[in-house]
Amino acid sequence: MTSDAQTELTQCKMLRLLIAEASSSGPRYAKELASFADAFSERCGHNRLEQIGIRWSAVLTADQKRVLGTERDAAISFASILHSSLMRYLLPSDTEIDSLEKASLLKWNTALRMGIQGVLRRRAELSDGTIRTGGLPMLEESFLQSIQPVIREAAAEFFPERISSGKRRS
Numbered sequence: 001m002t003s004d005a006q007t008e009l010t011q012c013k014m015l016r017l018l019i020a021e022a023s024s025s026g027p028r029y030a031k032e033l034a035s036f037a038d039a040f041s042e043r044c045g046h047n048r049l050e051q052i053g054i055r056w057s058a059v060l061t062a063d064q065k066r067v068l069g070t071e072r073d074a075a076i077s078f079a080s081i082l083h084s085s086l087m088r089y090l091l092p093s094d095t096e097i098d099s100l101e102k103a104s105l106l107k108w109n110t111a112l113r114m115g116i117q118g119v120l121r122r123r124a125e126l127s128d129g130t131i132r133t134g135g136l137p138m139l140e141e142s143f144l145q146s147i148q149p150v151i152r153e154a155a156a157e158f159f160p161e162r163i164s165s166g167k168r169r170s
Contacts, residue, residue, distance in 0.1 A: 007102060008101070008102045008105065011106060014105075015097055015105055015108050015112070018112040019092070019097075019112070023084065023087060023091070032083075032115040032116065033079070033083055036082075036083050036116065037075070037079035038076075039079070054120075054144075056082065056148075056151045059152045060155055061155075063159075067159070077158065078155075081154050081158050082154045082158075085153060086116060086151075086154075090116075090122075090147070092108060107122060120139065124139045129142060129143025129144075130143070
């Protein structure tokens with residue numbers, strides 16, 4: 001096996017390990033998940049989450065937003081589900097990983113180390129959902145809207161237990 005092939009295989013294994021850790025909210029992502037949860041529990045994440053491209057509030061119902069805005073524990077729990085859902089959606093599949101070249105593997109590894117913001121930007125780059133404006137690329141609105149079904153699904157998974165006909169369940 002050539003040196004390049006060995007490096008590519010190593011990068012591929014590294015990417016799979018990072019994806020497994022991100023998907024299970026492992027120790028590397030514990031701090032990020034805590035920040036993500038804090039963003040939700042403090043003013044429902046309007047500023048911090050939307051700055052990194054998670055336009056979540058447009059897809060939630062008024063009752064769901066009310067729960068997130070008034071119940072800190074609910075906001076933290078929802079943040080965990082949303083983070084996991086977004087990572088599963090944005091990260092490359094096994095099939096995609098198998099087709100990546102060394103340079104792309106390195107870019108994904110770097111993106112994962114940056115956390116959800118890096119993953120969002122990497123997926124946007126690959127789907128042509130970025131606009132270059134000098135410094136960091138900006139995420140296009142169409143890309144941001146393309147992730148809204150994932151947010152909706154995370155809410156559907158989380159809220160049936162909490163909201164019933166506009167009232168909080170005990």
